[in-house]
Structures are given as C-alpha cells and as structure tokens.
Amino acid sequence: MKSLATLAIAAAAFTLAAPVSAQSFAKPEDAIKYRQGAFRVMSAHFGALGAMANNRAPFDPQAAARHGDVIALVSHLPFAGFAAGTDKGENTRAKAEIWTEQPKFRAAAEKMQSEVGKLAAAAKTGNLDNLKAAFGPAAGSCKACHDDFRRD
Numbered sequence: 258m259k260s261l262a263t264l265a266i267a268a269a270a271f272t273l274a275a276p277v278s279a280q281s282f283a284k285p286e287d288a289i290k291y292r293q294g295a296f297r298v299m300s301a302h303f304g305a306l307g308a309m310a311n312n313r314a315p316f317d318p319q320a321a322a323r324h325g326d327v328i329a330l331v332s333h334l335p336f337a338g339f340a341a342g343t344d345k346g347e348n349t350r351a352k353a354e355i356w357t358e359q360p361k362f363r364a365a366a367e368k369m370q371s372e373v374g375k376l377a378a379a380a381k382t383g384n385l386d387n388l389k390a391a392f393g394p395a396a397g398s399c400k401a402c403h404d405d406f407r408r409d
C-alpha cells in the first residue's frame with residue numbers, strides 16, 4: 258500500500274509539473290532564462306535542505322518536507338529549456354554535449370529526477386537520518402551532470 262501511495266503521489270507531482278513545450282519560447286534567450294530560473298529555484302531549496310542534512314541548520318521536518326516537494330516538482334521543468342538552438346548564448350555554461358549526446362544527457366536528467374524524488378520521500382518521513390541518507394545521492398546526481406555537461 259505504501260508503495261502504491263508513493264507512486265500515486267509521484268504521478269500527481271509529475272502531472273502538476275508538466276513542462277512547457279520547447280516551442281513555448283519566443284527566442285533562445287527565453288529558453289535559457291527559463292531553464293536557469295528552474296535550476297536556481299532548485300538550488301535555493303536544495304541548499305536549505307542540505308544545511309539540515311549536514312547539521313548546519315536545525316532540522317525542521319515540515320520545512321524539509323516542503324523543500325523536498327519543491328525540488329522534486331521543479332526537477333521536471335528545466336529540460337524543456339534545452340531546446341534546439343539554445344546552445345549559444347552570452348550567459349550559458351551549457352556544453353555542446355547536451356545536444357550531441359542527447360541520450361546520455363537525458364539519462365543524467367532522469368537519474369537526478371529519480372534521486373530527488375527519493376529525497377522528497379525521505380524528507381517526508383520526518384527522520385533526519387533518512388534525509389541524510391538520501392541527500393548525498395541526490396547531490397551526486399546534480400554534480401555528475403554538471404561535470405559532464407556544464408562549463409566551469
């Protein structure tokens with residue numbers, strides 16, 4: 258039952274986070290700003306959660322659960338912003354490999370979405386040890402993609 262409920266919640270979150278289509282952007286810069294905005298939102302909430310996971314902030318279970326939900330929801334959004342023709346821009350660190358190695362990029366994105374989904378579930382247990390256990394793999398999935406697909 259528990260896993261069914263978890264699946265139902267994940268499905269609901271995915272539906273709510275239905276991304277815009279790549280065609281929604283009038284110009285390449287709009288897509289770049291969109292994906293960067295989504296990543297910034299994720300980073301802010303990930304940082305707040307990480308402070309709790311790493312004992313730099315007091316553990317607030319309700320806040321942790323909300324941060325986890327925001328991260329999991331928004332994790333589905335940025336990828337529509339990597340539309341064709343958005344590889345060049347003044348303010349992007351996106352590497353060409355995003356477009357030349359699409360299956361690898363997609364797999365890295367899906368890995369991150371899976372890990373932050375687990376992080377959100379862990380945050381909802383109200384148990385700091387669960388949060389700590391899920392935080393490292395989630396952070397690792399962010400970093401793996403940055404290492405391969407983002408310029409320094």
Ligand code: ASC
Nearest residue numbers: 300301303304396397399400
């Ligand atoms: C963050 C953030 C990232 C990731 C990454 C994890 O809070 O802004 O890009 O975590 O540093 O390794």
